Amino acid sequence: MKRLINCLENDKVDIELILLIDTLLTACKEISFRVGQGALSNVLGSTLDENIQGETQKKLDIISNQLLKDMLLASGRVRTIASEEEDSVVAATEGAPYIVAFDPLDGSSNIDINGQIGTIFTIYRAKDDVPATSELQFAQQGTEQVCAGYVLYGPSTMLALTTGGPSRLYTLDKTQGCYLLTTAQLEVPTQTAEFAVNMSNFTQWSSGFTDYINALLLGNEGPRAKKYNMRWNGAMVGDVHRVLSRGGIFCYPSDTKNPQQPAKLRLLYEANPLAMLVEHAQGKAFTEHERILTITPSHIHQRVAVIMGSTEEVDACLGYLKPAL
Numbered sequence: 001m002k003r004l005i006n007c008l009e010n011d012k013v014d015i016e017l018i019l020l021i022d023t024l025l026t027a028c029k030e031i032s033f034r035v036g037q038g039a040l041s042n043v044l045g046s047t048l049d050e051n052i053q054g055e056t057q058k059k060l061d062i063i064s065n066q067l068l069k070d071m072l073l074a075s076g077r078v079r080t081i082a083s084e085e086e087d088s089v090v091a092a093t094e095g096a097p098y099i100v101a102f103d104p105l106d107g108s109s110n111i112d113i114n115g116q117i118g119t120i121f122t123i124y125r126a127k128d129d130v131p132a133t134s135e136l137q138f139a140q141q142g143t144e145q146v147c148a149g150y151v152l153y154g155p156s157t158m159l160a161l162t163t164g165g166p167s168r169l170y171t172l173d174k175t176q177g178c179y180l181l182t183t184a185q186l187e188v189p190t191q192t193a194e195f196a197v198n199m200s201n202f203t204q205w206s207s208g209f210t211d212y213i214n215a216l217l218l219g220n221e222g223p224r225a226k227k228y229n230m231r232w233n234g235a236m237v238g239d240v241h242r243v244l245s246r247g248g249i250f251c252y253p254s255d256t257k258n259p260q261q262p263a264k265l266r267l268l269y270e271a272n273p274l275a276m277l278v279e280h281a282q283g284k285a286f287t288e289h290e291r292i293l294t295i296t297p298s299h300i301h302q303r304v305a306v307i308m309g310s311t312e313e314v315d316a317c318l319g320y321l322k323p324a325l
């Protein structure tokens with residue numbers, strides 16, 4: 001089996017980028033080890049703190065953020081860092097060629113139940129006309145990502161990665177400490193009969209999205225003439241991993257729970273990297289109205305609605321959301 005480093009070299013990825021990816025993944029190996037130790041390594045439970053988004057931080061959110069940040073800062077390979085767990089950007093090494101954003105631990109509510117969790121990351125080229133201290137470094141469309149990936153801490157630790165070519169899947173060989181290629185090219189089937197959505201938000205969706213879900217629930221007797229299955233992990237990284245592995249549609253639409261925050265998922269370090277992985281596996285990734293990768297973030301913690309997965313299913317969903325003429 002091919003090692004990650006050899007795959008990146010074969011793909012002619014810039015050496016500076018390879019070394020930066022290696023730094024990120026070294027931190028993820030350490031997170032994977034601590035997750036594997038669970039209650040034995042003091043990573044479970046909450047802290048008394050909240051992040052800028054008003055969410056109670058879990059111990060593992062803080063530990064993962066610190067590991068990633070410390071290793072990136074020490075590497076000298078990154079100019080600016082953005083993280084879900086940092087209020088604003090962190091200036092790193094002046095003149096370094098890349099900037100990195102990450103969700104250090106996605107699926108925090110799964111930590112204490114031994115459920116699926118992961119780290120999501122994205123890399124862009126640094127802008128020379130913008131200071132390293134400015135969050136305008138990240139005012140770039142998702143199409144500008146030079147690398148997008150996640151590490152999923154499941155029964156096995158897996159890495160999904162694209163550097164602009166195919167989305168590939170690697171498995172962490174814990175006996176050797178390296179990521180080995182296990183799927184050379186992920187391909188999301190164009191059709192599916194599996195959807196992922198938090199059904200508890202049903203009464204707070206738009207009428208269009210409610211109509212779409214109702215059509216799926218009607219199964220063979222409904223307009224879609226198909227029996228659908230439903231899955232919900234409570235961790236986007238796990239749900240999108242399933243979509244990348246066997247197809248499906250993942251939806252987190254806008255809702256009316258909190259008028260100040262109509263969407264939940266963060267554009268820069270959740271939606272964008274996963275959208276790039278899905279698109280590079282022949283899938284489709286939209287908000288309710290536009291391709292996710294064409295949005296320029298207005299700030300680093302911006303939230304967007306997300307509908308991604310099997311192309312024909314995403315199109316069917318978007319068809320229900322078209323404003324009536």
Ligand SMILES: O=P(O)(O)OC[C@H]1O[C@](O)(COP(=O)(O)O)[C@@H](O)[C@@H]1O
Nearest residue numbers: 103105106107108198234235236237
């Ligand atoms: O509580 P809900 O509505 O199921 O939300 C689940 C969503 O929240 C998130 O867990 C948010 O991520 P964090 O754990 O990084 O805050 C997504 O991964 C997931 O899709």
Ligand SMILES: [Mg+2]
Nearest residue numbers: 103106107270
């Ligand atoms: Mg998250």
Ligand SMILES: [Mg+2]
Nearest residue numbers: 084103105106
């Ligand atoms: Mg998180």
